[in-house]
Amino acid sequence: MVALALLAGALAAAPAYAAIAQSFVPPAANPSSTSTNYVGKNNGTIHNSPKVTGKAFDRFIQIWLENTDFATAASSPTFQKLAQEGLLLDGYYGLTHPSEPNYAVAGLGDFFGMHGDSFSAFPKNTSSVVDLLDAKNISWASYQIRYSIYPLLAIPYALTAASTDSLSISAPPDYVRKHSPLILTDSVAGVPERALRHRNFNDFAVDLNASALPQWMFVTPNLVDDAHDSTIDFTSSWLEYWLVPLLQNQNFNDNRTLILLTFDEAETYTQPNQVFTLLLGGALPQQLVGQKDPSYYTHCSTLSTVQANWGLGSLGRCDTNKTLANVFEFVANATGYKNNGLTSNSTKLPMTNLTGVFPGYANTEMWTPVLAPNVSAVGAGGGSVFVYPGTNTSLTSWSPQNLTAMGVTNPISIDPGYDYSNGSLVTAAAAPSSSSSKTATGSIAAATGKSAATSFAVPAMGVLVAAAGVAALL
Template identity: 25%
Template sequence: MPESGFRSRWTARGKPRSATFVALSVGVTLGAIAAITLPASAGPADRTPTAAVAAAIPRYDHVVVVVHENANHEEIIGNTQAPFINQLAAGGASFTDFHGETHPSQPNYLAMFSGGTQGVTGDECPPSGSPYGADNLARQLIDVGATWGSYNEDWQPGNPSACTSGSYARKHNPWLSFGNVPAETTYTTAQFPTDFTRLPTVSYVVPNLCNDMHDRLFNSSCGIRTGDTWTNNKLGAYAAWAKTHNSLLVVTWDEDNFRAENRIATVVYGANVKPGQYAGRKDHYSLLRTFEDMYGTRRSGQAANATPITEIWQDTGPTPVSVTNPGTRTGTVGQAASLQLQVSGGTAPYTCAFQGLPAGLTNPAGGCAVSGTPTAPGSAQVTVTATDGLGAASSPASFTWTIAPTGTGTPPTIASPGNRSTMAGTSVDLTLATTGSPAPTCTATGLPAGLTIGAGCRITGTPTTPATSQVTVTATNASGSASAAFQWTVTAPPTGGVTVADPGAQSSKFNQQVDLTLGVSGGTAPYTCAAKNLPTGLWLNPFTCAITGKAWGVGTFATEVTATDGAGRKGAVTFPWSVTWF
């Protein structure tokens, strides 16, 4: 998990201050912050500040943003179905006039991330690849030495560009569509750390379509309480930690329930936040502008003209300059190394003075980042002191940096995927998990006919022959090798008939692009497909059995697809297809 390379400090607008973590969230764990003490009468309705006196925006070490879906402000604030979020609202800053930018969902996510909708007006899946190159929050943070990460529920690392996967929808995860956002900054929600100090500087957390409250109108198990509970379970411990560790949590939504006013709930909770209700109009661009000012980045699109959030911060006064000890470091001769020191307090900008760096490593321009390629093995005792813009210096931090000789590293490991069973003629895409430094390469013996192994230990292809194989996959790097053995059985297609693979229940949103291909097996190729009861706007290609188009008919349809083989034999499958407005 990435470690932040950016420490707290004020913007140039005011005095220095210390702040540790920001989490922008649409919910957090109720039990984890039960110890928060509020006045007995405290509630969203009676905590309006007596005066909204603006303080400079603090620079927190970490920000976590959680975004929920399609709820009016009054559906959340004051609703007993969202006890955790309302507890956050009572103990934090609750905005009463916060707005989404437009309808439907996707352009709002693009706006909050990049300062513009990138010309997108609907929820169609973005083109394949990374079609957008505009400036964005992730790129801005990285360019000033901060770090970025996103945590996306049900996202599949093995198929990162998928439009949908279970209850995952790429339209709610805009960073996957920008070519200037490093792929290695994208994670699943299961990878969200329990050690909060290992979070990136800024993180976005996106629940799936059920846990973000999106599907509640047609699935009662995906209601507001479900989203509130998910947020509590996933981020409650972080919220409690943030309050006592100079950190922040913000809760927001993409849009309201398709009203013209588009007014949504947004809550900021954590250290150095003045509790109360705040009536000034704000929107997604305001939030983006706040982050840009918080970390001193350039400004994107319409965020440049937006009003940042300044009225909710407490003025805690200056704090001394400090540099966080990075702990023991390791490296290898001939392999590039880097280190971004975390500096807080004082007044930006900072410079750093290092003593004892391993040969080949430097801090260019006297900055607080070290880079280079080690040239000699050995163990170095490194000392670093940070100085702020006013000349105040930190106490020195000392650590050990050990450089190993060339050819050393971490031996590889490889996880067995367990025994496999695949029907002949069915495509395979399987990636085996490996570790090791440098990253290992993989070879395989015994793979079923039609399958191959490639980069990243990824097995792909279409098995052609029914049989049982003993497969061994070996991961190798300069430090050694490791193997995983498992059995792979390829079964024969059903004989004497044609089978159309059941895709399961399908759900689409109004005007959403659909791309669903049904697998056909058995009988004698080629096959011809036909469909009944498709939602309006969708079309089935009779030669590929692919259903494409944009769903316009709202409702539930008993869709039937029939495949006929070259000998006239037929197979059919029926499955439900629901189309909703949003």
């Protein structure tokens, strides 16, 4: 009955989206060409460290689409064609609703109780997959269609122009900050050499033509191309324009490239959050092309798979959760990692369509500081848990507080004011995004009678361990 009540609460929060019915219009002749429709200052070609060889692949590209039920994507001829060229992961699930917490998981390994799409800025010692990649000199970048790092990084929307790369819409803006998982933490947004690896699609074309694409990539289309504000047919047309030809481009897809095409979440909250997900690319073993893998995967698997491939450390969050973080099976086989044996047909899979019921730094009504990591956790890469120097590793528990009732602004909503408009970091005076005069952790500590750490530690697996412990409705 508790699970039913939690699910009912999640359903009440389910948003409604209006689909745009226009036809896709390509912004350029091909994806290797620049376009005047991609507004924003360009970064120029990035410079990468020498290639680090992985056990199963040398480049990992994630392409995330939006809010689509498994059956809807499966009905598209484009997705059917791509499935014949790749491996269908038909046991792959999003972790919660709505969109932003799923993106947070892909970059940070947890959603910290997040159950909305509002502005979020995690403290600077909140680690991300970037810390693990940088530790092994594995190059990375995040590409968003029209995004530019040069406007204020902290504003919720990086762009406000009405025209998009494919059609005209007046609202909302076609790119949103919440779809860039790494920029959610100040450990990336506040570090220029990291922040400037967030690039638009003109930068992508330049990097592609210069053979300068990095080894780890996160690709975000805009709100119409990704199916958020359009239809599966519209998104299919974008894929035919952008992804399909790139699969034949050696600078994008060589025999050591693995491509993940997925959705952040299912559209229907009553369903178990299964999303249509494909593995593509030259690194995929030939015997798997056109096949299905029923193994149970989640967005946590994107982290564990990368860790296993390159022998990385871990974040000590869902990437080390043995239930949620199965490594993609062919990579597990190549690295010797043992998965848990769960499949899409297993009974009592975790409920990953719940929202608003887990405490954490991003839940204002059930707020906790960012708790310390489980430093004894062992991830798929076998390395140690990454912990920022000075992290209070004894901060492992906290009684959730209702900051709204206390009249306190959640620190996650405070704009850190990072400005790259002149090509280097300028930090403006931080301004709270609500009218409350109580904004910082000191106010929270005073209100609760507890001693809050001034530098929050990175979290353990808390929220997603709890999610994994909620039994499925059977």
